[in-house]
Amino acid sequence: MARDYDAALKALGTTMTSIESVLDLDAMRAEIADLQEQVAAPDLWDDQANAQRVTGRLSVLQAELERVSGLRSRIDDLAVLVELGTEEGDSDVLAEADVELGRLEQAVEALEVRTLLSGEYDAREALVTIRSGAGGVDAADFAEMLQRMYVRWAEQHKYPVEVYDTSYAEEAGIKSTTFAVKAPYAYGTLSVESGTHRLVRISPFDNQGRRQTSFAAVEVVPVLEQTDEIDIPEDEVRVDVYRSSGPGGQSVNTTDSAVRLTHLPTGVVVSCQNEKSQLQNKASAMVILKAKLLALKKAEERAQLDELRGDVQASWGDQMRSYVLNPYQMVKDLRTEYETGNTQAVFDGEIDPFIEAGIRWRRGAEAAAS
Known part of the structure; x- marks a missing residue:
């Protein structure tokens, strides 16, 4: 069945218009111009903390504007490619257009999810702490699996990671670890990962090969700036x-x-x-x-x-995701109901669908509560 490119391109264009409105590109360009003036000032680095804030903010805004503009250009280019392939009846060109359309739909959806991050600290970098819970050595091993999962996710997005502290368990795995994901909106993005994670599998540490359930806790907090008022005597x-x-x-x-x-x-x-x-x-x-x-x-x-x-429910993050490796393969988010059977891909860092579903779920829950 032939793809309805006109409808797909129109839908992408409509979504991009909505995103551009939410991000307010005119205001973004005005702020970039103002920050560029500040960067050009000869005394900028007299105040190093302010200089870092200004240059960091400028870099973030420029990258954001480039990302939005780049997607808009790709949609325009795709429209031309589709028109060319259709007019000439070139199946190879249309196959190329189909691949690009799929990539664009994913990229635009990810950007749309980003516009939902409007919390006070959502734009900050993230501090992630993982602690092993009930389950003995299996839980310590699971905590290390989760650390690897988040680090691999960050690497895929080219986000720098700095490990601050790791407490190793005696037999295998880790008791706890704290690391920073140094990227804009890392906190808003990863905050939906907070909560209790549960693993069910045949324990590699059990000589009798019994099935073991183990737990690990994930905590995500924003990295503060010097302007934040937190005084500790x-x-x-x-x-x-x-x-x-x-x-x-x-x-x-x-x-x-x-x-x-x-x-x-x-x-x-x-x-x-x-x-x-x-x-x-x-x-x-x-x-x-x-x-x-x-x-x-x-x-x-x-x-x-x-x-x-009068809310008596537990925190929304508790018991938030199950990773089942036996008797079947399934990773399922218990809040959003999103699931996949490709457990290895998840542990290799492919968690964007879970994160995006979590962000949409949280926005819906906040809207319902307000």
């Missing part, structure tokens, strides 16, 4: 230094460079051991601590609102 933080563990160079494992911070009023504990310098690790740990305290504050505010609404 020094007397509220206990600082412990210790020797790094696990894989690493000689200087990492032979000096007390790792740092653990404990926020005494809340009991929040964070660690960092990725740098050789104790001062660098302390600075990175403070970034993580501030982000987690902000997340805690927001969670308390949400809990108060839920209480006022």
Whole structure:
């Protein structure tokens, strides 16, 4: 059956017009022009923090504008390609158009989902913490599988990842890990991954080959900027230094460079051991601590609102996804009902369909609650 290219191109054009309206391209261009003026100022780097903010914001906006403009150009080019193939009856050209149409539909849908990220901190980079839960060594192994999954996802999108701290389990896997995904909107995108993840499989650590259920918790918080108001008095933080563990160079494992911070009023504990310098690790740990305290504050505010609404349900992120490897192969999101039988692809980082479904689901839940 021949593809109705006219209808498909019209639908893409309509969606792009909606996206361009939401993103307000005129306002984006005006802000870019203003930031370019600031970047050109000779005294820009007198204030390094502000310079980094300005140049970072400019880079993000330019990339965003280029992405939108590029998609619009590709839609126009595809229309020309379809017209050419149809007029000449060239099946090869139409086959090429069909492939490009599929790619464009995916790219436009992903951009449309991005426009749904309008929360206060959605545009920030993300701090991801994964902890093994019930299930012993299988849970520790599962936590490491999840870490690999998110790192592979980031690599596919060319997002830099910085691992701050990893606590290795004795037999296999990890007890916990904290890493940053350094990309605009990483927090808004990955925040729908927060919650309890469940794995069912034949345990590779069980001599009798029994089926094992194990759990891991994923926490995602935004990376804060210097302008964010989170003040932590020094007397509220206990600082412990210790020797790094696990894989690493000689200087990492032979000096007390790792740092653990404990926020005494809340009991929040964070660690960092990725740098050789104790001062660098302390600075990175403070970034993580501030982000987690902000997340805690927001969670308390949400809990108060839920209480006022009479909402007695557990957090939407709890028990959010099941990964079943035996007796059948299935990964299923318990909130959105999205599922796939290609479990290996998911563990290799192909989680965009789950993320996009989660973002749409959350927007619908927020609309229903308001």
